[in-house]
Amino acid sequence: MKIIMLGAPGAGKGTQAKMIADKFGIPHISTGDIFRANIKEGTELGKKAKEYMDQGALVPDELTCDLVVDRIKQDDCSKGYILDGFPRTIPQAECLTKALADMDDKIDYAINVDVPDENIVRRMSGRRACVGCGATYHIVYNPTKTEGICDRCGKELILRDDDKPETVQKRLTVYHEQTQPLIDYYKEKGALAEVDGTQDMQDVFNGIVKILEG
Ligand code: ADP
Ligand code: AMP
DSSP: EEEEOOOOTTSSSSHHHHHHHHTTOOOOHHHHHHHHHHHTTOOOOHHHHHHHHHTTHHHHHHHHEEHHHHHTSSSSGGTOOOESSSSSHHHHHHHHHHHHHHHOOOSSSEEEEOOOOOHHHHHHHHHHTTTTOOOOTTEEEEEESSSSSSSSTTOOOEEGGGGGGHHHHHHHHHIIITTTHHHHHHHTTTTTEEETTTSSSHHHHHHHHHHHHO
């Protein structure tokens, strides 16, 4: 099962992708997580990506596409995967479609997690990420047992630099201009499924499972 998660930044793609990956035993591939890991390790890719991420801009397609195409060719992806945060532009989607076609393959489901902009701002300002394992929480909707401490690994939680209010607005504009057109792209391919992302996390998850098992 090859799945793409579509939706605005903060719509809940990562939250749902992790739950789906666990349920179906497929890898969760988040380009945002890959870039953040590279930033932490101080790699050349990390240094380049950071310049764009800190401004709420997209990392250029040429730094992103090959990374994902190489990743989905690895052995653990043979039964499927869930892509979270990729593709984010039409050229990225075209690159993925072509790479898959070369392997006689295609995306089965592009799931759009639909959340209006006003909810997004609340979600992103309350999101907290673990500096250790990258787990994501929300101070109101998904709090940790002890404030500021990760339930999974005990490390500290932070507000991501790109979740600060001045950057969130920029990211939403970029989303509407560059990423939203992917909804029509995958609709035309007959792969689009929509889920109401304003429901609570478990209900969003149940909706997605229904689509995938439908
Ligand atoms: P994305 O991966 O799309 O950027 P996340 O999965 O990180 O989004 O979710 C953004 C924030 O919203 C996180 O703090 C997360 O805990 C919270 N969140 C995710 N899904 C829901 C939901 N259905 N209802 C309320 N809050 C949610
Ligand atoms: P995310 O964790 O998905 O919210 O991504 C965080 C940031 O990483 C984005 O705002 C972009 O700057 C960058 N990024 C992640 N995925 C992509 C992608 N597919 N294309 C370009 N930039 C990306």
